[in-house]
Amino acid sequence: VTEPRFQGRRIAIFGATSGIATAAARIYAEAGARLVLVARDEAAMAAVADDLRVRGGEALSVRADFRSMEGASAAVESAWTAFGGLDTAVVAIGSLPDQAIAQDDPDALEEAVRINFTVPAALSGDLAARFAAQQGGALAVITSVAGERGRRSNYVYGAAKGGLQRFLEGLRHRHVQAGVTVLDVRPGFVITKMTAGLTRKGPLWAEPRVVADSIVAALEKRRSVLRTPWFWWPIITIVKMLPRPLFHRTSL
Numbered sequence: 001v002t003e004p005r006f007q008g009r010r011i012a013i014f015g016a017t018s019g020i021a022t023a024a025a026r027i028y029a030e031a032g033a034r035l036v037l038v039a040r041d042e043a044a045m046a047a048v049a050d051d052l053r054v055r056g057g058e059a060l061s062v063r064a065d066f067r068s069m070e071g072a073s074a075a076v077e078s079a080w081t082a083f084g085g086l087d088t089a090v091v092a093i094g095s096l097p098d099q100a101i102a103q104d105d106p107d108a109l110e111e112a113v114r115i116n117f118t119v120p121a122a123l124s125g126d127l128a129a130r131f132a133a134q135q136g137g138a139l140a141v142i143t144s145v146a147g148e149r150g151r152r153s154n155y156v157y158g159a160a161k162g163g164l165q166r167f168l169e170g171l172r173h174r175h176v177q178a179g180v181t182v183l184d185v186r187p188g189f190v191i192t193k194m195t196a197g198l199t200r201k202g203p204l205w206a207e208p209r210v211v212a213d214s215i216v217a218a219l220e221k222r223r224s225v226l227r228t229p230w231f232w233w234p235i236i237t238i239v240k241m242l243p244r245p246l247f248h249r250t251s252l
């Protein structure tokens with residue numbers, strides 16, 4: 001009998017009620033992992049934990065308040081101690097602001113940057129330092145292909161995600177010699193509650209499970225950057241290469 005693939009692996013999921021993160025947690029639970037869930041919504045998190053247990057994983061829950069930086073650090077400390085250390089962490093916290101509001105309202109701008117940059121950056125920095133101290137560990141943080149070029153339709157979200165990509169690049173550089181993997185996950189359009197208000201039709205829309213499979217595989221390969229699904233590599237390569245005069249004629 002072969003052991004399940006992730007038997008005993010200690011994995012924390014920050015933003016555990018996320019559609020993408022839940023799909024990843026299921027893959028780990030089905031392969032015997034021990035999961036610690038971290039989220040603000042206790043009832044929704046309890047439902048995720050029950051589902052993971054049915055699938056064969058162990059699942060603990062930590063309620064976190066990401067409105068303050070103290071809340072974010074307390075969440076890392078609780079997740080870290082739940083199983084006496086961690087092997088892997090996934091940071092999925094993020095929220096799509098209304099661009100039309102956030103571009104003109106400084107309070108909305110600040111909120112969007114806090115939840116898409118400051119909070120995930122603080123969690124990532126803390127987790128990576130703990131992995132470095134134990135000479136190993138893997139961190140996956142969900143950014144977005146939206147962070148790769150500023151576009152008028154969503155540059156507030158894009159700027160926060162792009163900033164997070166630079167932060168992760170530096171964090172990886174800092175801790176690479178200590179055996180820490182820092183994976184920057186850049187999905188395209190995914191069918192989750194974050195995009196419930198958009199028209200979700202067309203070949204570019206992906207199911208969370210497809211994205212989750214690619215995240216798990218990229219973490220195992222210790223990759224640094226993942227654009228997912230795969231077709232975003234050529235699309236983003238072209239979008240980034242478009243000369244500015246041409247780019248300015250698009251409504252992207």
Ligand SMILES: NC(=O)c1ccc[n+]([C@@H]2O[C@H](COP(=O)([O-])OP(=O)(O)OC[C@H]3O[C@@H](n4cnc5c(N)ncnc54)[C@H](OP(=O)(O)O)[C@@H]3O)[C@@H](O)[C@H]2O)c1
Nearest residue numbers: 015017018019020041092093094095142144189190192194
């Ligand atoms: N869906 C897409 O098309 C897409 C594309 C590219 C990147 N992403 C990124 O992928 C990650 C996961 O998103 P998802 O698509 O799975 O969406 P989701 O299901 O809406 O998950 C977002 C997660 O962030 C948490 N969150 C949002 N605002 C928060 C706040 N103010 N305080 C505390 N927690 C908050 C949510 O908690 P609650 O459940 O309590 O709201 C949830 O756990 C995000 O970073 C998102 O930006 C998504």
